Amino acid sequence: MHSKQSVGYFDKPKNIKRLWIILYVICGLTLIPDFFTTRHTYFGIDGLIGFYALLGFVSCAVLILFSKLVGLILKVKENYYER
Amino acid sequence: MSANVPPSLFLLSGALLIPYLKGHIRNWYTIILPAVTFYIIWQLDIGTAWHLSFFDREIILLRVDKLSKVFGYIFTLNAFAAFVYAYYLKDPSQHIAAVTYMGSALGVVFAGDLISLYFFWEMMAIASTFLILARQTQKSLNAGMRYILVHISGGLCLLAGIMLHISQTGSIEFYAMNDRNWGTYLILIGFLVNAAAPPFSAWLPDAYPEATVTGGVILSAYTTKTAVYTLIRGFPAWEILIWIGCIMTIYGIIYALLENDMRRILAYSIINQVGFMITGIGIGTMMSLNGCVAHAFCHIIYKALLWMSAGSVLYMTGKSRCTDLGGLYKTMPRTLLFGIIGAMSISAFPGTSGFTSKSLIVEGALHEHLVWVWLVLEIASAGVFLHAGIKFPYFVFFAEDKGLRPGETNRTMRCAMGFMSFLCIFLGFYPQPLYALLPYPVHYQAYTLNHVVAQFQLLMFSALVFFLFLPLLKRTETISIDTDWLYRKGLSGFMGILGSLCTRIAHACDLIFIRTLPQSLNRVVKNPLTSLVTSYLKAVCKDRAVLDRFQFHQRLEAATFGPMGFPILLSLMLWLCLFCILMIWG
Numbered sequence: 001m002h003s004k005q006s007v008g009y010f011d012k013p014k015n016i017k018r019l020w021i022i023l024y025v026i027c028g029l030t031l032i033p034d035f036f037t038t039r040h041t042y043f044g045i046d047g048l049i050g051f052y053a054l055l056g057f058v059s060c061a062v063l064i065l066f067s068k069l070v071g072l073i074l075k076v077k078e079n080y081y082e083r
Numbered sequence: 084m085s086a087n088v089p090p091s092l093f094l095l096s097g098a099l100l101i102p103y104l105k106g107h108i109r110n111w112y113t114i115i116l117p118a119v120t121f122y123i124i125w126q127l128d129i130g131t132a133w134h135l136s137f138f139d140r141e142i143i144l145l146r147v148d149k150l151s152k153v154f155g156y157i158f159t160l161n162a163f164a165a166f167v168y169a170y171y172l173k174d175p176s177q178h179i180a181a182v183t184y185m186g187s188a189l190g191v192v193f194a195g196d197l198i199s200l201y202f203f204w205e206m207m208a209i210a211s212t213f214l215i216l217a218r219q220t221q222k223s224l225n226a227g228m229r230y231i232l233v234h235i236s237g238g239l240c241l242l243a244g245i246m247l248h249i250s251q252t253g254s255i256e257f258y259a260m261n262d263r264n265w266g267t268y269l270i271l272i273g274f275l276v277n278a279a280a281p282p283f284s285a286w287l288p289d290a291y292p293e294a295t296v297t298g299g300v301i302l303s304a305y306t307t308k309t310a311v312y313t314l315i316r317g318f319p320a321w322e323i324l325i326w327i328g329c330i331m332t333i334y335g336i337i338y339a340l341l342e343n344d345m346r347r348i349l350a351y352s353i354i355n356q357v358g359f360m361i362t363g364i365g366i367g368t369m370m371s372l373n374g375c376v377a378h379a380f381c382h383i384i385y386k387a388l389l390w391m392s393a394g395s396v397l398y399m400t401g402k403s404r405c406t407d408l409g410g411l412y413k414t415m416p417r418t419l420l421f422g423i424i425g426a427m428s429i430s431a432f433p434g435t436s437g438f439t440s441k442s443l444i445v446e447g448a449l450h451e452h453l454v455w456v457w458l459v460l461e462i463a464s465a466g467v468f469l470h471a472g473i474k475f476p477y478f479v480f481f482a483e484d485k486g487l488r489p490g491e492t493n494r495t496m497r498c499a500m501g502f503m504s505f506l507c508i509f510l511g512f513y514p515q516p517l518y519a520l521l522p523y524p525v526h527y528q529a530y531t532l533n534h535v536v537a538q539f540q541l542l543m544f545s546a547l548v549f550f551l552f553l554p555l556l557k558r559t560e561t562i563s564i565d566t567d568w569l570y571r572k573g574l575s576g577f578m579g580i581l582g583s584l585c586t587r588i589a590h591a592c593d594l595i596f597i598r599t600l601p602q603s604l605n606r607v608v609k610n611p612l613t614s615l616v617t618s619y620l621k622a623v624c625k626d627r628a629v630l631d632r633f634q635f636h637q638r639l640e641a642a643t644f645g646p647m648g649f650p651i652l653l654s655l656m657l658w659l660c661l662f663c664i665l666m667i668w669g
Contacts, residue, residue, distance in 0.1 A: 006413060008484070011484065020550070023543075023546065024547075027543045027544060027547055030543050030544075031540065033536045034536065037532060039533045042449050042457075043454055050540065051540075052538070052540035052544075053540040053541070053543075053544045054544075055461055055465065055541060056540060056541040056543070056545045056548070057545070059461075059465045059545075060469050060544070060545045063333075063337065063340065063462070063465075063466050064340065064469070064555055064556065065555075066337065067336075067337045067340040067341055070337060071563070074563045074564045074565075075341060075562075075564075076562060076563070076564055077560075078560055078561060078562050080564075080572075
């Protein structure tokens with residue numbers, strides 16, 4: 001057994017900040033090829049620069065907010081069915 | 084050497100030996116059994132069939148084509164890995180249930196007719212129930228009972244459909260159904276129950292998370308994927324499946340985002356992934372059907388890997404709620420690594436199997452210019468990464484450290500996870516062997532610059548949203564109400580209302596037919612003249628107190644004929660009738 005007080009990589013705020021920077025940089029990097037290539041489009045809008053980035057961002061934000069909203073009705077205590 | 088033995092019968096007869104074996108021999112036996120079955124399937128020639136006469140009908144226990152073979156491969160491959168994972172297990176009953184379950188699933192896949200398909204279908208439901216009951220808790224017992232009841236209902240629906248279909252077509256053969264009638268609709272519903280399509284989906288997240296550690300791994304592969312197989316075989320290009328599939332993809336994500344229990348998250352993500360496959364079946368082109376089969380193949384691998392990784396955490400910590408877990412990366416790094424590979428595969432990261440399989444379905448929608456379907460699939464792809472790709476590993480292995488220091492799981496569990504991880508990455512970089520197994524020729528290249536970039540954009544920005552919205556995703560000690568509410572709470576409420584209604588009716592009957600009516604009738608029959616006069620007086624006299632004071636009833640009884648009154652009255656009336664008849668006819 002390890003010590004309960006062991007400090008891991010993700011316990012240090014400095015590392016978390018570093019990871020945030022890496023995430024932003026990767027997100028930015030994924031956009032770069034769009035400026036140099038032309039995508040075969042099926043519907044017109046799917047050829048826009050950063051279309052898939054926007055799609056991912058917006059759809060995930062909507063999914064989270066929507067699930068939060070329906071959660072107000074659907075979420076119940078764990079012993080709900082045993083009562 | 085070639086042996087045209089139905090693989091299902093081989094595996095099922097193999098299960099009979101398990102109770103007589105002990106310890107390591109039994110465990111090795113259960114590992115070797117699916118490996119040999121894999122070989123049997125591999126050496127079966129396309130077009131092979133194995134018939135059996137049954138009440139003037141030809142039962143086809145073995146129909147070999149590319150579709151049945153590819154499902155046979157993945158079912159046995161997964162069985163092999165699952166038994167390596169379950170090597171630690173000392174409970175032979177779980178092994179018997181698992182082998183019977185897998186054998187029945189192979190039975191469905193290789194069945195060429197509807198009767199044997201139905202037989203194996205029900206056998207699968209029964210055997211799988213024991214994997215839930217084997218956990219031996221009150222919750223698993225209840226969940227197991229609900230599970231079997233739902234599957235029996237679905238099975239009866241299927242049976243009714245099969246009977247109607249046979250009576251209409253005169254054939255028991257199982258082939259693509261083109262007619263739209265009650266028979267085919269009922270068969271479709273029967274298949275959709277097992278595919279966990281809403282509103283028949285709640286059984287899956289209700290039952291699977293209550294199964295044993297290995298039970299969860301095994302269950303995740305067979306029931307829903309045999310349903311996918313039967314839908315590919317029986318209902319390709321049925322447009323309704325496109326919409327059912329699309330609903331499933333989003334429904335699975337929403338519920339997985341709400342859930343706290345890691346195995347319930349994975350259960351909902353099965354529904355989400357099966358949604359992709361069902362959409363592919365609905366589109367029904369060669370490309371989308373290929374995609375559907377490829378996705379089922381890869382899904383079984385990475386989903387089993389995810390359940391193995393979650394199972395290892397449950398096995399080591401005894402906990403499965405995200406609110407109880409966290410910080411496990413410190414002591415379970417290898418389980419974390421395998422979990423992340425599974426999570427990346429389900430999210431279709433380039434370089435993993437999900438990328439090379441799911442793309443075929445999405446591309447299939449694009450080719451058919453189904454804009455809305457394509458959009459839903461892309462949104463769902465982003466959502467998968469959200470709930471299964473990040474949420475599961477993040478809350479289990481990272482997030483807030485709960486002070487759990489369990490250590491790694493045993494070696495065989497890690498071996499199984501390593502094997503599945505290898506397959507995820509191998510098929511991600513080199514999908515050609517899988518493409519060669521698919522029912523139709525594949526002319527598709529997943530790795531184009533645009534496709535890889537688009538996928539990276541979609542996934543990385545989904546990750547960004549997850550971490551930006553993290554406060555909104557904080558776990559709570561809750562469960563979510565699903566359609567199982569109807570039979571868990573709604574039905575008992577309905578029974579309560581029905582019960583109270585019946586009690587009221589019984590009370591009213593007691594009052595009218597037992598207490599009031601016989602007494603009144605008795606009084607009338609006993610002394611009709613007195614009753615008539617009393618009723619008349621009661622109607623005429625406004626002041627009831629006067630009647631009571633003078634005790635009219637008793638006085639009248641004494642004054643009239645007494646108990647003899649009625650027979651005399653009756654005699655007089657009969658005499659009068661007789662007299663009238665004589666007068667008329669005479």
